[in-house]
Amino acid sequence: MTLPVSPADVAAAREVLAGAVLRTPTLPAPRLSAITGAHVFVKYENLQVTASFKERGALVKLASLSPEERASGVVAMSAGNHAQAVAYHAARLGIRATIVMPKHTPLVKVIATEAHGARVVLHGESVGDASEEADRIAHEEGLVWVHPYDDARxxxxxxxxAAEMLEDIPGLDALLVPVGGGGLISGMAVAARAMRPDIEIVGVETTLYPSMWNALHQQNRPCEGATLAEGIAVKQAGALTREIVSALVSDVVLVDEPTFERAVNLFLTQQKTLAEGAGAAGLAELLAQPDRYRGRNVGLVVSGGNIDPRIVASIMMRELEREERIVSFRFSMMDRPGELGIISTLLGQLGANILEVEHKRHFLDVHAKGARLDVTVETRDRAHADEVHRVLLAEGMNVARVDWRTAG
Known part of the structure; x- marks a missing residue:
């Protein structure tokens, strides 16, 4: 079978990239290994200048342009990382770049793209809308289209x-790769199969955008919704990439949003590295199906690190709640002086750090002479939270845990 991209094409691309993009490290991750049961190795593509693997494909495409095409300029469509990559390397090569991005692209990605000198056009609600606008601009202004994934170069x-990963860690048994349009996993599969024909290559999509999964399984699951992994929120997989994935990729799996959140949090807290939602897809799959990879050498790609700091803060707080290191207690009590002091003193003695207090009197479900007190505290772990609750009950207090999954 002749595929659109060959191992020789990847080898030629590596010559173009040598010295122009960072050869990022692939390093063991013993903490993630202990959590998942696999022998985990991580490639840190978030260390690139634009914090994403997208620089590789963008540069190879731009370097292939004729002098006339370079003079005309280029246009690209992207939710962020491809945009920055094209903008950065176009500026390096003296090529005028126009980038079309969906209106709701995270501001951090828009600002970063403009900082590289590109003209940014915000258009539409989705990547598909932005793609149509980029196509229109390309025809109207005579610009060269630099597709984010469905392009052989x-x-x-x-x-x-993948070539770098297998040179650094030849014994990898599996590669877990984020999948949006399919450009990364297609290229990695071509390179990896040439070097290690028996390696397992697993693509990871969010359950909200199963575009490649749909294509492979001839299904029509909806591709919609707000996802942490906006970098792979693609409604239509590429034609070239579908062909390569179908021929060379072992499996494409779907992972839910809470698991993506946990993966982003673990990269930050355990590996001290910033991964955007899409960049944490491989780890998300490892967390979702640990038995599948237990004891095996597994390679993960942190494909990007461009994530809004506010989202990171939210994820960390949500994970603390899931781990019950932040818990809320609801007290029903008499509305009289000193009650709040008694509760706060006891919580302090138990080692629970008070984060937030909400005192409510004017509700019909509260006794006319009573009050409802919601107290959010920081605990050491789930066992400590349970201990605090037991002692409060033993002290005769009318108190209940507020479950974050059902609280209104």
């Missing part, structure tokens, strides 16, 4: 990721 450039 872009795919070849992304293949350098």
């Amino acid at each position: 872009v795919i070849a450039g992304q293949g350098s990721v």
Whole structure:
């Protein structure tokens, strides 16, 4: 079978990339290994100048342009990382770049793209809308279209990721790769199969955007919704990438949003590295199906680190709640002087740090002479939270845990 991209294409792309993009490290992750039961190795593509693997494919494509095409300029469509990559390397090569992004692209990505000198056009609600606008601009202004994934040169450039990983860690048994349009996993599959024909290659999509999964399984699950992994929130997989994935990829799996959140949090707290939602897809799959990979050498790609700091803060707080290191207690009590002091003193003696207090009197479900007190505290772990609750009850207090899954 002749595929759109060959191992020779990946080798040629690597020559273009040599010295122009960072050869990022692939390093063991013993803490993640202990959590998942696999032998985990992580490739840190978030260390690139634009914090994403997208620089590889973008540069290979831009370097292939003729002098006339360079003079005309380029246009690209992206939710962020491809945009920054094209903008950065176009500026390096003296090529005028226009980038079309969906209106609701995270501001951090818009600002970063503009900082590289590109003209940014915000258009539409989705990547599909932005793609149509980019296509219109390309025809109207005579610009060269630099597709984010469905381009043979872009795919070849992304293949350098797997080539470097297997050179650094030849004994990898599996590669877990984020999938949006399919450019990264297609290139990696071409390179990896040439070097290790028996390696397992697993693509990871969010359950909200199963575009490649749909294509492979001839299904029509909806691709919609707000996802943490906006970098792979693609409604239609590429034509070239579908062909390569179908031929070379072992499996494409779907992972839910809470598991993506946990993966982002673990990269930050355990590996001290910033991964955007899409960049944490491989770890999310490892967390979702640990038995599948237990005891095996598994390679993960942190494909990008461009995430809104506010989202990171929210994820960390949500994970603390899931781990019950932040818990809320609801007290029903008499509304009289000193009650709040008694409760706060006891919580302090138990080692629970008070984060927030909400005192409510004017509700029909509260006794006319009573009050409802919601207290959010920080605890050491789930066992400590349970201990605090037991002692409060033993002290005769009318108190209940507020379950974050059902609280209104």
